[in-house]
Amino acid sequence: MKNIRVALAGAGNCAWSFAQFVALAQAAPDTRLPGLMCHTLGGYRLADVRIVAAFDVDEAKVGLPLAEAFTAPVISATGFTDLGADRDAPVLPAPVLDGLVGPLASVVRPAAAARDATPEHVAKALVEHEVDVLVIALPTGASRAIRMFAQAALTAGTAVVNCTPEELARDASVSRRFAEAGVVLLGDDLRSHLGATCLHTALIELLLSRGLELQSTYQLNVGGNTDFLNLADAGRSASKFTSKANALRAAGMSDVDGVAGPSGFIGHLADTKLCFANVTAKSVLGSQVSIDIKLTVEDSPNAAGVIANAVRAAKTATDRGLSGAVDAPSPLLFKSPPHGLPESEARAAFLDFAS
Template identity: 35%
Template sequence: MVKVALIGVGNVASALVQAIELAKNGKEIYGILDLPIKPYDIDVVAAFDIDKRKVNRKLREAIFIKPNVVDKYVDVRSDVIVMRGPTLDGRVGVLSNIIEESEEEPVNVVDILKKEKVDVVLNLLPTGAVNASSFYAKASLEAGSSLINSTPSPTAKEFKDQFKEKGLVILGDDLLSQIGGTITHAGIIEFLKNRGVRVLKSYQIDIAGSTEALVTLEDWRKDLKKSIKSSLISSYANGAEVVAGTSDYVEFLKDRRVSYMVIEGLYGIGIPVRIDISLKTYDSFNAVAPLMDLIRIAKLLTQRGYSGAVKEVCYYYFKDPPEKVKSIMDAKKSLDSLLNKLLG
């Protein structure tokens, strides 16, 4: 059993909690690793949020409350109550118009994590909540819990040494979707490079109807995400000009995301090639398989005596890991090698 605490009860939390429930009901989760710890062994024992519509509600209800837009796929059997976390920078800018801040006093997060014996804290806060991300990293350290940072905040970079000293695992930063625009974009560029194509320029536009898409309309959040996405794809593109980043919000799309990618290059004697791609996915469920893997891997790593920002895991599952590799294939080989050690 892996005991998990959720930081933020938004759309990704809704998708993950439902997927765990479906796994407990025998549903196959496509694309996850075959590990000794199974997805139905994941137990969400605590959840924190700041929205008064969710605080003090049962998690099984809170995951379907606005502004969440993920559809209901299963009745979740959970009596976990969503607790009031500290606001910090979780309600800055456009979020102040989306979140209805609870008037409740924040709970003592460290005490809750200790009481529930949380193995893994999962940070699902909005893009830009840097101070809140740091708060929960410090709380995890004090409580003796490992941490997964799915947000763009540079938490794994900043706290990796402290987690290592404490004998705890921290994994991050900025989760890569299972089959989202960024990993698809990077994968196609890597394929072209392996076929001898000289990639010259490429761009990616993402449109969605989730809260995350809305908040990234703010320039500073958009620039943060654009920088991380472009940097990852550029690292695979051998100096090509790359621009990637969420560009617009369309409310009726809800959790659907549409990604457009254009890649231009040269092959043969300098003949031009252009690839245009439209990718349509459900955004929040793109996080489910990677998070299920990461939660279970974090537990296994701790059991085997690993600590800090384990690079082989961060390489493969995150857009902005503390250290980077130059190809998706290299990242996968590193992960496979680590898993062989863990499971051998």
């Protein structure tokens, strides 16, 4: 089986955790790592992934090898292990566009090379590095930058994994262009391995399976990494609220008073994320059931486990001659795929695809 050559659009916290997960797998290819749902997916192990390039705009990252870029001041995710085979992958400049709008401008200074970079440079680099899958992990709300990377990948014939809430797979015109070009597109908005949305939707599905009637629900999330700093700007977080609402509706929630989304930036939490969720429902004889949950996770490793599945799913779909938005693996991997499913159905569809 060949390697899967991956490029990262955004060398941030999630990319750092994913790169470490890949490094662990490369060091022990036959070991079943905790949190990895499928040791092989479409015949590919995580150890078969090679990160061959990354794109960023931060002057503390651009022009450096990957391992050094992940020591930049804005990186708050824990370093669990050193990078191995991919440590010297280059971090290339990308056009800034709207990537640093809002609070991020106060902590990231764009590299001179990023000011001069063009979409054509990105597409050319994808071809030169023979990239199979581009993982887009840019700041939420950076619509122009995200769509620029999608177009560059389309031009290069590179499959895309859209970790952001920006609608690409759900956008019928974008999905159609990928389908016509014979290129795979997976998205939208990465669904953390065991995060707030995963837990929340599983709980809703459980209550509905017992015949209860949902009355209200909420999901409030706070954290201290640059993702939460960016989401503190209401103009940047709007698509995240929409994406989470799509996930709850796919779980079976309808006509219910509900709110779910980022609720605050607390710097000293760093990469720790706290979720506070409540579901209230009507049960037998009109009696009420109310469930309160607090979830504490490190945010970026939680994303890495899903990216590990998504890049292999994208390559597998390409190998099978699929193109455009691919339905089968997407409801388990993303909050807002074109066609959502309840958690149990999504898992069954994913495992069937993976086999």
